[in-house]
Amino acid sequence: MGSVNADLVVGVERRPSxxxxxxGSDLVTYPGGKGANQAVAAARLGGRVGILGRVGDDGHGELLRGSLAGAGVDLGHLTVTPGPTGVALITVDPDGDNSIIVSPGAxxxxxxxxxxxxxxxxxxxxVVSFQLEIPIETVEAAARTAADAGARVVLNLSPPAPLPGGLAELCDPLVVNEHEAAFLLGHRGEPAVLAKELLGRGPRSVLVTLGADGAxxxxASGVTAVASPRVEAVDTTGAGDAFTAALCLRLARGDALADAARYAARVGAAAVRRPGAQSSFPGADEELPA
Ligand code: ADP
Incomplete structure (x- = not known):
């Protein structure tokens, strides 16, 4: 469940003040949004996936419906709303640094x-996966509904926001990168210490992703480090979405959390080898880096 966006990308020599x-360069439009990215990634890996989300009644909505359907995602709960689809306006400078404005739209x-x-x-x-690019009261309502029915709730705290108590307790795991962990705790520190502190905030389990350093x-049984395969990183966009999607898929198939995370790290590493978000996600029969 989550956001469905069109990513509008322009390369610039420098940002305007x-x-x-x-x-800038020619505009390129990619399907994106964390919800859509995770749905596409999990479906490509062979999962049976449906998305709960909203797109607008515009061309971007059509683009997103096409990319989701192309990956085999069930669109029965992707509602078309009058008005614009969400967009991310992205400028990329020659160093590869992004500046992003998100207009949530639908x-x-x-x-x-x-x-x-x-x-x-x-x-x-x-398993139901959530991120925070949609209204948090909707995430809270859906996570409660899913958990009450016995589904496992996975929440990516992205973009970072305060985590309401009732929601924290449902997360199994709460997935954060180092920035999101620092946001939630109000300080930086040793990742293993941060992970334990986050666990103290209520979630049943915690996953801290560490980029090339794995996760x-x-x-309750302690902290386990999971390495990421060494790959040549071309573009890390969507790595976190690929990781979370793969994690959810393996949890749905009954893996223990650390085993699911080992597989997810390989999928995350595969996604950084190619440019783009959805365009970088591996298929079920692709050999993953080890
Ligand atoms: P986010 O994209 O949310 O900031 P990370 O950068 O931590 O998340 O990446 C998520 C996962 O993708 C990591 O845990 C790791 O498994 C994989 N990954 C990301 N960057 C690299 C990299 N440079 N080399 C190998 N694996 C990577």
Missing amino acids: AGETVL NARLLPPDVERARAMLAGAS LVAD
Whole structure:
């Protein structure tokens, strides 16, 4: 469940300051949004996936419906809303650094009544993955519905936001990168210490992703480090989404959390070898880096 966006990308020599105009490269439009990315990644790996989300009645909505359907994602709960689809306006400078403005569009209209309508899908799922590019009250309502029906709740705290107590307790795991961990705790530190502190905030388990350094899994039995394969990183966009999707897929198939994280790290590493987000996600029969 989550955001469905069109990513509009322009390369620039440098960012314009207030009142200034600069010329950029040709515009490229990619399917994106954390919810859509995770759904596509999990479906490509062979999962049976449905998405709960909203797109607008514009060309971007069509693009996103096409990419999701192309990956085999069930669109029965992807509602078309009058108005614009969410977009991310992205400029990339010659160093590869991004500046991003997100306009939520239809994502902002994904509200608790949508959760009611999707109750059967949420209740029938083994795992439901959430991120925070949609209204948090909708995430809270859907996570509660899913957990009450016995589904496992996975939450990516991205973009970072305070985590309401009732929601924290449902997460198994809470997935954060180092920035999100620092946001939530209010300080930086040794990743293993951060992971334990995060566990103390209520989630049943915690996963801290560490880029090329892999990830840490923390639960009642302790903290486990998971290495990531060494690869030549071309573009890390979507690595976290690929990681989380692969994690959910393996959890749905009954893997223990650390085993699911080992597989997810290989999928995350595969995704950084190619440019783009959805365009970088591996298929089920692709050999993953080890
Ligand atoms: P996010 O994209 O959310 O910031 P990370 O950068 O931590 O998340 O990446 C998520 C996962 O993808 C990592 O845990 C790791 O398994 C994999 N990954 C990311 N960057 C690299 C890299 N440079 N080399 C190998 N694996 C990577």
